[in-house]
Amino acid sequence: MSIEILPDLLGVFFFAVSGSLLAGRKGFDLIGSLLLGSLVGLGGGVARDLIIGQIPAAFSNPVYLLPPVLAALLVFWLYNSVEKIGRWLTVFDAAGLALFCITGTVKALNFGFNPVASVLLGVTSAVGGGLLRDVVANQVPQLFNSHDIYAIPAILGATLAAFAWTGRWLNVGTGIAIAVVVFTFRIAAWHFRWHAPLAVRKNKL
Amino acid sequence: MSIEILPDLLGVFFFAVSGSLLAGRKGFDLIGSLLLGSLVGLGGGVARDLIIGQIPAAFSNPVYLLPPVLAALLVFWLYNSVEKIGRWLTVFDAAGLALFCITGTVKALNFGFNPVASVLLGVTSAVGGGLLRDVVANQVPQLFNSHDIYAIPAILGATLAAFAWTGRWLNVGTGIAIAVVVFTFRIAAWHFRWHAPLAVRKNKL
């Protein structure tokens, strides 16, 4: 196991916690919690690896199954001792987003994708898990919530990661710095209710 | 056509019937019934084959299109002469589940996947079609119904199949036996309303 998969595994864990928290709120059972956590944690990465053209890491490396198991157990034990579940869900989701937009972009660059495609793939893997979570739980995805900013931090993080990788200044320190920027941006957008312009102009021409 | 694809084709047929039954209940038209049946019957296997890294069997072998056509016609002709559609939907879905958790696991093992990944892929292909069916029909997936047990029989069947394959005692007889165990477990869980513990503990710490 290379140290390079650590941020990927951490991202899987954070997203899996968000999935298990939603499972708890929806009244799913423990197996449903494990499955929804796995879908959210592993879904974005499986899509990423299929597009790159390799066997998804979740299937070639059994260690990827550990984070969803830990997440489901953690949520099972701690759910009732925390308050404001929605807040925790957003925080863990933001942490997953911050890591996946970087790891997805870097993995694509390492596979020889051009920078634009790599950023796109990083963003896809970052927002994909949460999209699956909300679609499967039968609600309009958070990604499309117009009272919130979700994709822009991921696009920013993926772009910064592509610049850092291309300029050869991507290392543990700068990687963590980019993740912190993305996480802070996402949480600030959620807390202060920042929002992007609507899909349509307000006034008639 | 090798005899080995027979259980796979049967599984496609069973899942396709469950899709067409749901299409009938939702008031879809005959083409919608064929498409939903195809999606349920072929979706899990297409995901399985993409992850393995080969062209999905549904696209490389036209015989896979036959079961969904038969299923849609069967449902068209017989829907009104049977009662308790929900019961039939569950029975056909359970039959598909019983076959796919075995065929998916064995296919992955034959492709050189390790046993853990093979079980995971078998479960994914077994629950994937039903998940797609419910997501597309805009309802919370049966997979996450906390008054029911759905994934555990598939996990059990995939695990048994992996043990049988590894121990070289997987043959037509033991394969059928495993499928019968999975089917019976699933139907009993549904009939007697067995359920797993909820995703969260009931009492506060």
Add this chain to the structure above:
Amino acid sequence: MSIEILPDLLGVFFFAVSGSLLAGRKGFDLIGSLLLGSLVGLGGGVARDLIIGQIPAAFSNPVYLLPPVLAALLVFWLYNSVEKIGRWLTVFDAAGLALFCITGTVKALNFGFNPVASVLLGVTSAVGGGLLRDVVANQVPQLFNSHDIYAIPAILGATLAAFAWTGRWLNVGTGIAIAVVVFTFRIAAWHFRWHAPLAVRKNKL
């Protein structure tokens, strides 16, 4: 850039407009409009390319990102100056359908798929984007609307394209002719409320 990707890019644009129009109607923001447009415009083609076994065109060729950007901007500026959004959504969706059922079939044939599989892949790529659009926006897909005919024109177009390609009479002229037939069929079915027989017979046996 080969001239052959022009119809594919046009199809992406048409589908992306339908996604951005739906985003406008659902009150999504501009980024959500861009993302939903991208999902609809690129989703069917990504599925097609994954099944064929190559890196999806949307990721290997950055020019594919242009149509969704144009579509989101167009919808942003013009949404309020047009009326009957639902009608425009159907028209753009039909135009995407008409192009994708041909380009998907031809791409599969060029990759050595047999005609039946190629037609299936053409139909999958043509209906896939719209299916994703409706699933993500949390509504029962138009594909399954029993008061409408959606898949049959795509099946017809894919079949005609396969015949034309096999008989070596597929060129720009016949390609456009097939697209016009599919588009006209789809729009007429929608306008005159043609519908296929229901998934179940009306009377009991």
